[in-house]
Amino acid sequence: MRLDRKSTYVDYQIMPRKPNSSRQxxxxxxxxxxxxxxxxxxxxxxxxxxxxxxTLYPLLMRLSEQGLLESRWQEAERPGLPPRHVYRLTAxxxxxxxxxxxxxxxxxxxxxxx
Amino acid sequence: xxxxxxxxxxxxxKLAQHAAxxxxxxxxPWGDAMRRELDYIGDDAAAFRWALGCILTSYRARLTHRPxxxxxxxxxxxxxxxxxxVLIGLALQEHAGGKTEPPRPAFDEAPCDRxxxxxxxxxxxxxxxxxRPIRSGGEASIDPAHCGADGQSCAxxxxxxxxxxxxxxxxxxxxxxxxxxxxxxxxxxxxxxxSDDTDPLPPRIPDTPKAR
Numbered sequence: 001m002r003l004d005r006k007s008t009y010v011d012y013q014i015m016p017r018k019p020n021s022s023r024q025x026x027x028x029x030x031x032x033x034x035x036x037x038x039x040x041x042x043x044x045x046x047x048x049x050x051x052x053x054x055t056l057y058p059l060l061m062r063l064s065e066q067g068l069l070e071s072r073w074q075e076a077e078r079p080g081l082p083p084r085h086v087y088r089l090t091a092x093x094x095x096x097x098x099x100x101x102x103x104x105x106x107x108x109x110x111x112x113x114x
Numbered sequence: 115x116x117x118x119x120x121x122x123x124x125x126x127x128k129l130a131q132h133a134a135x136x137x138x139x140x141x142x143p144w145g146d147a148m149r150r151e152l153d154y155i156g157d158d159a160a161a162f163r164w165a166l167g168c169i170l171t172s173y174r175a176r177l178t179h180r181p182x183x184x185x186x187x188x189x190x191x192x193x194x195x196x197x198x199x200v201l202i203g204l205a206l207q208e209h210a211g212g213k214t215e216p217p218r219p220a221f222d223e224a225p226c227d228r229x230x231x232x233x234x235x236x237x238x239x240x241x242x243x244x245x246r247p248i249r250s251g252g253e254a255s256i257d258p259a260h261c262g263a264d265g266q267s268c269a270x271x272x273x274x275x276x277x278x279x280x281x282x283x284x285x286x287x288x289x290x291x292x293x294x295x296x297x298x299x300x301x302x303x304x305x306x307x308x309s310d311d312t313d314p315l316p317p318r319i320p321d322t323p324k325a326r
Contacts, residue, residue, distance in 0.1 A: 042151050043164070053148060053167025058174060061144055071147075084154065085147030 020063070020096065024051055026104065028059050029097035032069070032089045036097075039074060039086035060087060068093030122158040126165035133168035138179045145172060 020029070027049045032040060046056050063069035067090060074086045089097060119127075130152050134145030148168040155161040 043154055053164045054170035057144060057148055057171045081153055082150040084150060
């Protein structure tokens with residue numbers, strides 16, 4: 001089958017890539033949704049999701065720019081240590097995380113039934 | 115006993131500081147966040163890996179947030195490169211063009227004191243004896259009056275009186291010099307020099323008419 005330029009364009013228009021749907025983003029949203037009211041540190045998130053810092057921080061930046069994540073500086077619990085940057089989901093971020101969790105659950109159920 | 119920071123820890127701190135500086139201005143708080151997280155990582159190897167990730171993040175952010183990278187700027191850069199290439203090509207053509215002839219080999223001139231034979235030949239061109247062919251086994255067509263007093267510096271005397279017509283004589287370099295050879299009694303020196311000369315190069319007499 002030969003695809004010309006117009007058909008390729010139409011295919012991309014029909015199936016646009018969903019934002020924040022990568023495996024790493026879904027893992028991060030799931031980890032943040034697990035304790036949605038708590039402020040989380042970057043290193044804790046990296047240990048929980050298994051993401052490297054080179055992958056984790058670009059995701060955190062992007063989610064923050066999209067308004068799905070809020071961040072602030074938190075004073076250290078022990079003296080002599082610098083303040084840490086902490087993160088948690090906003091309301092829209094929690095909605096997106098729940099939507100993706102539900103979609104993943106449906107896909108898992110459909111796969112189990114098939 | 116509290117040991118100081120290890121080599122890996124110091125390197126990780128340096129890398130994280132560099133990453134924080136590399137991030138664009140709008141994202142510099144994220145650089146500080148990554149750098150300060152290092153102090154909460156106990157393992158030095160894990161801290162080093164964390165710092166490498168910080169470097170990757172900062173450079174990726176720097177590359178994706180280039181404000182000047184658009185089509186107009188790219189077109190301007192391509193046009194500038196094209197103009198520069200044309201100018202360089204023109205300069206090369208001006209300096210290196212037209213040299214189609216291969217370089218001539220350097221011909222070593224003999225340091226001996228040769229007579230100016232070509233001038234005499236030019237003078238004697240009207241003389242019928244100069245252009246006369248050499249007879250086979252016969253005498254040379256050279257007027258002895260044009261030779262020097264010693265009989266050896268006469269360039270015209272190089273024409274062999276006894277050489278058969280048409281026979282080429284190979285010089286010491288294997289080239290044909292049109293019937294020229296050493297005059298009789300000129301010693302063991304090379305052709306074109308007196309007997310006390312030792313230069314092995316043959317003389318160059320371009321105006322001498324060749325024997326037919």
